[in-house]
Amino acid sequence: MTNGSAPSESIEPSAQDGSRAMRLASRLISFLPTKKQLADTDWVKRTYGGRSYPAAAAIPWTFKQKHTIQETTIDGVRTITVRPVLGATRSHIIYTHGGIYINELGRPHWWIIAELTRRTGAAVTVPLYRLAPESTYREAFGYLVSVYREVLRTAAPGDVTLMGDSAGGGLAIAQPWAFREAGLPAPGRIVAFSPWLDVTGTNPQIPKYDAVDPMLSVAGGVQAGLWWAAGDDPRTPLISPACAPATLLETVPTTRIYQGTRDICMADAAVFRDRAVAAGANVTMRVYPGGFHVFPAFPRLPESKEVYADIAEFLGRPALP
Template identity: 85%
Template sequence: MTRGYAAGTETVEPSVKDGSRPMRLASLLISLLPTKRNLTGTDWVNSKYPGRTYPSMAAIPWTFRQTHTIQEKRVDGVRTLTVRPLLGGTRSHIVYTHGGIYINELSRPHWWIIAELTRRTGAAVTVPLYRLAPESTYREAFPYLVSVYREVLRTAAPDDVTLMGDSAGGALAIAQPWAFRDAGLPAPGRIVAFSPWLDVTATNPSIPKYDAVDPMLSVGGGVQAGLWWAGGDDPRTSLVSPACAPDDLLATVPVTRIYQGTRDVCMADATVFRDRAVAAGADVTLNVYPGAFHVFPAFPRLPESREVYADIAAFLGRPPLP
């Protein structure tokens, strides 16, 4: 089903015929929604987001509340949640940064991801509700994420911490250790990223071939959101676009697993990041799922998603409680 690579430049070409039957059906249903048709160009972001009422995160599902403890605190004044499974807990602690092209709040599918992570790994999961663009930028987000990590290290050893995220949140997961190092903090044990958005400029010449078969995403609005997130700085700066980071930073990336589908515009830059990081000496594995769409693990019942979560559980090792 999967093709995982630790190095090299080989990739899987995008095709609507690839993937399991449930994956192909899910992709078809997504393609029938008006999402991508309505999100071409930049008019939709420019008309909807500047001056908006700041959004709220999706409500925690009531079923989730029955199986987890939920702790809420303010870190640097920003709402921050930590959830723990009532049964089967382990020493693992995940810091999960949600996606949403830096302009959308945590959504219901993110809770599905978090629920599956806790079920498979027994980990506690801290969810930083970082402030979004265009109201905020990466310059405010990273000091907050450093403070969140400091709080996590009060109860967890660095080696037991995994940074995870999807899409924009996957880029945050990959870039955070660079901010931690600058703050004098130890690196986390590992990183897991689902379909990370690793270069907000979308200048990779391979993007159009993935865009042609991506049932969900379009490029133009994402580039505008990335510019808001960069806040007037170069959008290729490392904390905004990790695929553009210099070799000396790429060499310091903790052991990383990326789970990426080929029907996803983010595939192009995931390959660039993997190749550059490995060439710099980092341990980065890109697990490629032919025919899979953007952040497909948000649908945990797909065969490909079940394989992803099983691999993550093995990656974290499900360490026993003391």
């Protein structure tokens, strides 16, 4: 793992690094059609432009055995809160799922959430924000402000952690700016897995990561980002936090980013980390050589176990085996 303070230029992509399990998982992922599909903007437009709106993955029955589950409607949007039956703590996580703003919460997201509750004892609220192209970032942030306001009815701001992966990681990092605008206190901390922090895809470092990324391509993401922006400048901070001015970056709560080097999101995560630290924010990025996009979705990987142990410590919970 690379030290969290390492400069972005020292972090190089590699298909050979990482544990044997990580390399095998990357190899298996490379056989999926996802990367080829996302490289084709026309495919993305055809597939998502006239679709039927997708449903979120069902909560696994094994998950239901160990958690209480509360479903509510906030601003007309389904919102789920899960709590571990045993070992609950004061921590409350708001988890925004990834999917380049066009895909619903999937089964691997439940694997992440299950590991988070096991490791931290936290309650987890899962906002099923409306997706692009049917909806935009404007509606999403209005809804997320309402979700946070509801969480604060039972949790102190300092006990709240915003978490997310990929696009949801970008949402986690940007939400405090929307909360501040709404007059709400900042949450205690942020955790982001492979956050997508600049939807323009213009970072000149991206191609070298794209060459070894087994999952993602730039073109489809840029199209999804344009849908999400809905005509606004895609460099708007709520859309692309890496582009935020220093006056916003200095207000970022204590943040921990977990990032792999076989991931096109690595380039902009490094830019965000460097700019936020320069502005005075406490942002640490743990870099895992050979890690693919959102690798903690596979909790049994050695690197993932290290990530969850670090998160437990970050949230003040003793390590579990």
